[in-house]
Amino acid sequence: MNSIWKKKSQEEIKATVFEALGKNVNYGAQHILGVPASYLDDKVFNQDASFIKDAPFISTLLQNPNHIGCHTIGESESFFTGTQAIEKELIEICAVDILKGEAAQQDGYVAAGGTEANMQAIWVYRNYFIQQHGAKREEICILCSQDSHYSMDKGANVLVLAIEKVEVTDDTREISPETVRSALNRARAQGKKYFIVVCNMMTTMFGSVDDVTVYVDELKASGCEFKIHVDGAYGGFYYPFSNDQRALTFANPDITSFTLDAHKMAQAPYGTGIFLIRKGYIGYANTQQASYVEGEDCTLIGSRSGANAIAVWMILVKNGPYGWQEKIFILQKRTEWMCDQLAQLGIQFYRHPQSNLITIRSHHISEALAQEFWLVPDNHASPKWHKIVIMEHVTIEKLLPLIEALKQ
Numbered sequence: 001m002n003s004i005w006k007k008k009s010q011e012e013i014k015a016t017v018f019e020a021l022g023k024n025v026n027y028g029a030q031h032i033l034g035v036p037a038s039y040l041d042d043k044v045f046n047q048d049a050s051f052i053k054d055a056p057f058i059s060t061l062l063q064n065p066n067h068i069g070c071h072t073i074g075e076s077e078s079f080f081t082g083t084q085a086i087e088k089e090l091i092e093i094c095a096v097d098i099l100k101g102e103a104a105q106q107d108g109y110v111a112a113g114g115t116e117a118n119m120q121a122i123w124v125y126r127n128y129f130i131q132q133h134g135a136k137r138e139e140i141c142i143l144c145s146q147d148s149h150y151s152m153d154k155g156a157n158v159l160v161l162a163i164e165k166v167e168v169t170d171d172t173r174e175i176s177p178e179t180v181r182s183a184l185n186r187a188r189a190q191g192k193k194y195f196i197v198v199c200n201m202m203t204t205m206f207g208s209v210d211d212v213t214v215y216v217d218e219l220k221a222s223g224c225e226f227k228i229h230v231d232g233a234y235g236g237f238y239y240p241f242s243n244d245q246r247a248l249t250f251a252n253p254d255i256t257s258f259t260l261d262a263h264k265m266a267q268a269p270y271g272t273g274i275f276l277i278r279k280g281y282i283g284y285a286n287t288q289q290a291s292y293v294e295g296e297d298c299t300l301i302g303s304r305s306g307a308n309a310i311a312v313w314m315i316l317v318k319n320g321p322y323g324w325q326e327k328i329f330i331l332q333k334r335t336e337w338m339c340d341q342l343a344q345l346g347i348q349f350y351r352h353p354q355s356n357l358i359t360i361r362s363h364h365i366s367e368a369l370a371q372e373f374w375l376v377p378d379n380h381a382s383p384k385w386h387k388i389v390i391m392e393h394v395t396i397e398k399l400l401p402l403i404e405a406l407k408q
Ligand SMILES: Cc1ncc(COP(=O)(O)O)c(C=O)c1O
Pocket: 112, 113, 114, 115, 116, 118, 149, 151, 202, 203, 204, 231, 232, 233, 234, 235, 261, 273
């Protein structure tokens, strides 16, 4: 498809961002009297440094546009229309080029991170079930796996919802029809009738991926109402490139929304969790009382930095779709290389074949080794697993000393 996502030269990127900044308000040159906002404090952040005119991201940071609200739907604050248009293009690249959605059929925004984007999804569906199905809050339940990120527990707590965890097998980290059915039965016995399913597209600790058809088949068989959100906070900029599947994309009509974090695999600044949802849903999170915000506000966060959206857009267009494919290809090869080394040493580990995460059984890892190589455990009190994440900086040269140490 790749209809919008095009590789751009540094000159083209600069021209696009500076043109967008030119369409935003200019606090220095215009009479902007009515907002509690300005450019960054120029006593602290030098705005005259000679390199700034060549630095589109730093320039955006300094001008400090506020991207409050959601710009793919209705009106938005007219102060920052230039950079909001770039965010809108970024959302379209993620929804259409990466996740195979139809053009202009998804809404979205750059959230604070994966936690906010997951909570935004849960919030939208909670309100949808209440408003469209007359559900009582006590009848709504979040359904996710025991390997899901703790943001689902946070969401359950903040939004006062029940949460039920589906068991996964210890060695394959897979959900199964039986474990989904028994979680559903436990929830239904507690009077739950409406399910907010969060399906993993690479888990935090294992890089494992849930088979979404298992959830769909069991929920359809149960006759319960459900909505599916995919948590691709970790895997969103990886898994769609490590294989050519459609099950975890907008091409699957059973899925309504996604989280993709650019501040993980896309190496973007923190504050770049991307929330994407099919048209027709984000309004369930609209806060009409946000009357001073032009276009109102359908996001959890409120004010947010426009520079974050610019950073992610710059990263994607600088690499281009083929550059991204190559980046993931290299990480896949490196991960395979490391897995071969571990297998030769007889070390037990889990790795999903389309992931760059290797999770080693902790009995192979001494505390000293974990500390020396900054290996992250599943549980600091009593670790069962330690993970290696093959990122851009985790080269074979950096992996070799760990292999040597494991040989000891
Ligand atoms: C799968 C998954 N979901 C959600 C999150 C939460 O993301 P954040 O820390 O950006 O809020 C993480 C973070 O590691 C994650 O791995």
